[in-house]
Amino acid sequence: xxxxxxxxxxxxxxxxxxxxxxxxxxxxxxxxxxxxxxxxxxxxxxxxxxxxxxxxxxxxxxxxxxxxxxxxxxxxxxxxxxxxxxxxxxxxxxxxxxxxxxxxxxxxxxxxxxxxxxxxxxxxxxxxxxxxxxxxxxxxxxxxxxxxxxxxxxxxxxxxxxxxxxxxxxxxxxxxxxxxxxxxxxxxxxxxxxxxxxxxxxxxxxxxxxxxxxxxxxxxxx
Numbered sequence: 001x002x003x004x005x006x007x008x009x010x011x012x013x014x015x016x017x018x019x020x021x022x023x024x025x026x027x028x029x030x031x032x033x034x035x036x037x038x039x040x041x042x043x044x045x046x047x048x049x050x051x052x053x054x055x056x057x058x059x060x061x062x063x064x065x066x067x068x069x070x071x072x073x074x075x076x077x078x079x080x081x082x083x084x085x086x087x088x089x090x091x092x093x094x095x096x097x098x099x100x101x102x103x104x105x106x107x108x109x110x111x112x113x114x115x116x117x118x119x120x121x122x123x124x125x126x127x128x129x130x131x132x133x134x135x136x137x138x139x140x141x142x143x144x145x146x147x148x149x150x151x152x153x154x155x156x157x158x159x160x161x162x163x164x165x166x167x168x169x170x171x172x173x174x175x176x177x178x179x180x181x182x183x184x185x186x187x188x189x190x191x192x193x194x195x196x197x198x199x200x201x202x203x204x205x206x207x208x209x210x211x212x213x214x215x216x217x218x219x220x221x222x
Contacts, residue, residue, distance in 0.1 A: 018077045020171070022053055023163040030078050039083065046084040050074055055159050072097060113172055115154040116147050124173050140177040144169050145186045 017024050029049050036042040053070050071086040078084075080094050113120075123143045130136040144165050151160050162185045170178050179185075 017167075018079075019073055020167050021057060021164065022073070022077070023056075023161055023167065025161070025163065026053060026056075027077050030074065030082070033084070034078065034082050042082075043084055046074065046082070056161055056164065057158070113168060116150045116168070120147055120150065121172070124169070124177065128173055128176050136177070137179075140169065140173075140179055141183070141185070143177065144179055148185050 017027055019027075026049065029052070030046075033042060033045045033049060036045055050067075050070050053073065054067070057066075057070070067087070068090050071090050072092055074084075075082065075086075075092045076097060080092070086092055120143065123139070123146070127136060127139040127143060130139060144162075147165050147169060148160070148162070151165070163181065165185055166179045166181070
């Protein structure tokens with residue numbers, strides 16, 4: 001397979017991502033694949049892209065069905081305008097995809113992002129209420145890092161790109177928490193203390209600490 005120069009552009013005026021779960025980079029790779037003249041090389045390039053799509057999207061038990069779905073998604077992103085042969089037994093056309101509504105992987109937003117957990121939704125709700133732009137941006141970075149950790153814990157066998165995490169965060173926050181494409185995400189195990197809501201009052205952690213001290217003093221008197 002030859003080497004093709006690929007330029008990834010993040011211009012907001014660029015054409016819309018056809019399937020956001022795969023990100024703009026996969027779409028760019030498929031566009032490059034279209035321009036390969038040699039049939040054999042183009043076929044191999046397409047199969048490599050489908051392998052990449054498999055790595056960034058989780059599947060449950062049925063490997064063959066998942067692989068079949070990936071090929072359908074590949075052609076959908078390519079607008080069905082690419083000379084590539086899917087594996088035997090897979091028939092792909094715009095008409096066949098159009099009459100199968102179950103092609104949509106996640107029927108609701110809640111189901112689609114459930115692997116991030118309810119904690120992420122609560123953090124996003126808090127972040128959306130922050131007025132200070134810098135604090136809001138910092139909190140968005142923390143949430144994105146936590147989402148990356150949550151996905152890794154949910155499915156350690158599959159890679160998810162930073163771009164996909166950022167897209168999910170933007171969609172979950174109704175485009176209020178948007179992270180620049182040139183910013184790399186870090187793994188966060190939790191929310192920094194200074195960003196947490198202060199909830200430890202009289203009956204909280206300090207009270208427990210005081211109770212322990214009282215217990216120690218009582219033991220000394222015995």
